[in-house]
Amino acid sequence: MEPDHTSALPHIAEIAKNATMIYTPKASEMQKSFYDVSLREKTIDDLEELSLGKMTLKFVHAKFLHWPETMMTYLVEDEILFSCDAFGAFGALNGNVFDDEIDLRMVEMESRRYLSAIITTYFPFVQRAIKKVVDLGIGIKIVAPSHGPVYRKDPMWIISRFDKWTSKELEKRVTIVYGSMYGHNQRVAFLLKKELQNLGVEVKTINISYTDLSVVVTETVRAGVIVLGTPTYDAHPFPFIWHFMTEMSGKRFQRRPIALFGNYGWQGGGLERVEALVQEMKCPVIQPIVRVKARPTEEDLEQIRQLAKAISKELK
């Protein structure tokens, strides 16, 4: 029932007055609050089949992908899986439709960004849906999600990626997410990056002021260690860092070690709230927490080195 899939429903209902809507019981109930279209309807059970004459549809309920009423539809004779939000992607396709017509590097990025920004909370449901489809033992010649390309050349390309991106196995790499108003905290982020690189750790820095939240989530959701760096802002964390942390919490980011650094001009504050929220998320905080007063000194650099070592150990 999600509007990105169904907004045409009232218009279709005007044209196709004899159509029957087929959906899960939950979708039936939701349809009334979203559209209140009065076509005939039929609610369908999980794995129920419907003969259309020459063609047969099989319905596979896929709860929380990414709404509670979602289902996939399988066209038995042609082996096409209309997978709804599972295996979907962001991104405009410039008039193309199929995987063999599109640069898959763009699709890889946009499907990962879609998955991370929209479905992170429901990663276990993706795993469950993939298992359910595999267990059905059906052939799949084409995967046709609700948005993103239709995969006819290699449907396993997207299925295997969704499987990997939603697995519990975090990647052995670090993402440093920081904010900075005058550049001091950025200096710490870069010093830490350099120290980590010296230790052979794969690391990326993200300046949160210049990066779309969906990209920040994409770059962090599978990172083995996330580092958060905040300047003090009215005795509070930098607002964008705080905003990202509420995303981490709301999207139920998998627990993992988190490292912290912060910068202040006089009294400080903010880093404590960041630490408290990390504790609340039940993620271990990697020591030391690096607190820098404006320009990082030699002693701060030593702390940064210690932190880099501790982070590298966590990834072993």
Ligand SMILES: Cc1cc2nc3c(=O)[nH]c(=O)nc-3n(C[C@H](O)[C@H](O)[C@H](O)COP(=O)(O)O)c2cc1C
């Ligand atoms: C809007 C604003 C509010 C600030 N509030 C505080 C504060 O409450 N306490 C404090 O110690 N420093 C505060 N500062 C100073 C900065 O935290 C400090 O200069 C720090 O070095 C900034 O890091 P940056 O260079 O990475 O931006 C504030 C700065 C700005 C711009």
Ligand SMILES: [Fe+2]
């Ligand atoms: Fe959706």
Ligand SMILES: [Fe+2]
């Ligand atoms: Fe969607």
